[in-house]
Amino acid sequence: xxxxxxxxxxxxxxxxxxxxxxxxxxxxxxxxxxxxxxxxxxxxxxxxxxxxxxxxxxxxxxxxxxxxxxxxxxxxxxxxxxxxxxxxxxxxxxxxxxxxxxxxxxxxxxx
Amino acid sequence: xxxxxxxxxxxxxxxxxxxxxxxxxxxxxxxxxxxxxxxxxxxxxxxxxxxxxxxxxxxxxxxxxxxxxxxxxxxxxxxxxxxxxxxxxxxxxxxxxxxxxxxxxxxxxxxx
Numbered sequence: 667x668x669x670x671x672x673x674x675x676x677x678x679x680x681x682x683x684x685x686x687x688x689x690x691x692x693x694x695x696x697x698x699x700x701x702x703x704x705x706x707x708x709x710x711x712x713x714x715x716x717x718x719x720x721x722x723x724x725x726x727x728x729x730x731x732x733x734x735x736x737x738x739x740x741x742x743x744x745x746x747x748x749x750x751x752x753x754x755x756x757x758x759x760x761x762x763x764x765x766x767x768x769x770x771x772x773x774x775x776x777x
Numbered sequence: 778x779x780x781x782x783x784x785x786x787x788x789x790x791x792x793x794x795x796x797x798x799x800x801x802x803x804x805x806x807x808x809x810x811x812x813x814x815x816x817x818x819x820x821x822x823x824x825x826x827x828x829x830x831x832x833x834x835x836x837x838x839x840x841x842x843x844x845x846x847x848x849x850x851x852x853x854x855x856x857x858x859x860x861x862x863x864x865x866x867x868x869x870x871x872x873x874x875x876x877x878x879x880x881x882x883x884x885x886x887x888x889x
Contacts, residue, residue, distance in 0.1 A: 700878065707786075707867055707883035709820070714877060754819065756878075763808050763873035767819040 668693045670757050672768035679745055680776050687740040687771045689755030699731055699738050700765065702754040709754055712740070745775045779804055779874035781881035789887045795858045798884045800870030805850035810871040811843070814883075820869065826853045860888045 670691045679685055691699065698716040702709035713722045715731035715738060722729050726749075729740045742749055752772050756765040780803040790796050800809060808827055812820040823843055824834040832845040846854045857864050865888045870881040 702880075707885060708869065708880045711877060711879065756820075758878075761825075763810055763871070763878055764822060764825065765810075765820075765871075765878060767821075769819040 668766045670766050670768035672755050676772045678774045683745050684743045690737045691757040693757040693759045695760035697758045700756045701740050704752040747775050750775045779879045783881035787885040790860050797854050797856045800853045802851045806872040809853045811855045812869040814867040862888045864888050
């Protein structure tokens, strides 16, 4: 059965801290891994990873995929209160557009 | 990129009634996907809406409960039928465009 597991499920930090969110996957015919940020309703796209070992960066956020370990991490440096959200990891298999989601990591950043 | 509009954004529904959610995309797409996110849970795929053919439902979801229409390449509807409190969720429409998957703003349904 295809599945995606995220850890931790919940994380509370103070502004300025660095956090690492984990995602592992078991998806048949894996094609790519995606990270989303969900604040209120709709998930907003952060990264798509297809190649192992190549880091993608956007400001204070970065992510990398390890296909050997079937995992990915999302790093956020110098966290801000605006980073408080649920971070979702999703894996894509062979079916165009179809994603398998993890339960998400609820990140809370205190001032 | 793709811009997806969903309606309604939120609604409070009576038990036993049905509600239809609309999803409009600003470009033509082959497949549209409907997800459900129950409180505190992640997104679960309900079905894939294909233009010109019947929707493909995931295990645990049936057409009688979640009928879907896909009249053209930019529009789809999802109906949640005979609602119960367990159907209280966010319902999200999704499409793939330019190798990225986009989501609508979601429809937050509360069944009382």
